[in-house]
Amino acid sequence: MSETGEVTSEEIDALRSRLDMEAERSGYHLNPDPSFTRELVRGLIVNERRYGYRACPCRLASGKMDEDLDMICPCDYRDPDLDEFGTCYCCLYLSRAMIEGGGEPSSIPERRPAPGSRAPEGEMKKIENAGDGGKPGPGLPVWRCRVCGYLCGRDNPPEVCPICKAGRERFERFM
Amino acid sequence: MNLKHVEGKNKGHIMLYALSTCVWCKKTKALFDELGLDYYYTDVDLEDESEQAALREEIRKWNRSCSFPTIVIDDKECIPGYEPINIKKLAAR
Numbered sequence: 001m002s003e004t005g006e007v008t009s010e011e012i013d014a015l016r017s018r019l020d021m022e023a024e025r026s027g028y029h030l031n032p033d034p035s036f037t038r039e040l041v042r043g044l045i046v047n048e049r050r051y052g053y054r055a056c057p058c059r060l061a062s063g064k065m066d067e068d069l070d071m072i073c074p075c076d077y078r079d080p081d082l083d084e085f086g087t088c089y090c091c092l093y094l095s096r097a098m099i100e101g102g103g104e105p106s107s108i109p110e111r112r113p114a115p116g117s118r119a120p121e122g123e124m125k126k127i128e129n130a131g132d133g134g135k136p137g138p139g140l141p142v143w144r145c146r147v148c149g150y151l152c153g154r155d156n157p158p159e160v161c162p163i164c165k166a167g168r169e170r171f172e173r174f175m
Numbered sequence: 176m177n178l179k180h181v182e183g184k185n186k187g188h189i190m191l192y193a194l195s196t197c198v199w200c201k202k203t204k205a206l207f208d209e210l211g212l213d214y215y216y217t218d219v220d221l222e223d224e225s226e227q228a229a230l231r232e233e234i235r236k237w238n239r240s241c242s243f244p245t246i247v248i249d250d251k252e253c254i255p256g257y258e259p260i261n262i263k264k265l266a267a268r
Contacts, residue, residue: 039201043196047196058197058243107258
């Protein structure tokens with residue numbers, strides 16, 4: 001696999017600012033360590049050029065988009081990893097609690113199932129069949145923000161509501 | 176395989192499977208260099224497709240999730256992930 005030219009500082013800064021803005025807008029936070037984050041953003045740009053999509057820089061992409069969908073940044077595992085470890089797998093995103101606690105994020109275990117035990121298509125089918133009276137989505141609880149009514153299907157409510165910024169404690173189990 | 180060798184203090188045959196884009200892999204290389212260890216490494220994402228497939232299999236023998244970095248020592252032990260404490264222990268042997 002060959003690189004397609006150097007990634008410039010300007011490109012890194014531009015994408016970093018955009019990701020930072022998008023993260024803050026939806027209740028997520030980039031790692032405040034500038035050199036660490038810049039290296040990850042460089043990796044995202046390299047992967048975007050190489051594969052055509054921003055595969056996680058800390059995982060080996062197959063180069064086939066349908067096999068890599070779950071690890072396109074932000075990956076499917078960001079929320080559960082932020083919940084459990086205060087950081088996503090590559091540490092591009094940190095929880096507010098981790099940032100405020102001043103903890104040193106570290107390398108965390110890989111949550112992505114090993115090849116052969118991934119079932120993204122199966123999950124999608126369950127979502128498509130959700131209207132058949134079955135459980136909603138891929139068997140996840142639905143949480144409701146009591147402040148603005150935002151609904152999300154995930155293991156736990158988000159740290160803050162991406163819509164109205166109410167804290168996790170303002171969520172209730174809806175389904 | 177495009178195997179690279181960094182010369183230093185010999186603490187056994189240290190093989191580092193890395194990704195060129197991964198920050199934890201860069202930190203591992205930097206720590207190896209700082210500790211002056213002798214090691215071999217390859218950036219798996221820069222290998223061609225067939226070599227990548229072979230390397231995935233090789234790594235999976237040690238680390239089922241095939242995560243990076245994976246460090247294999249003397250074909251006997253494995254350190255999966257960036258674990259500075261275990262790397263320093265290795266250097267202190």
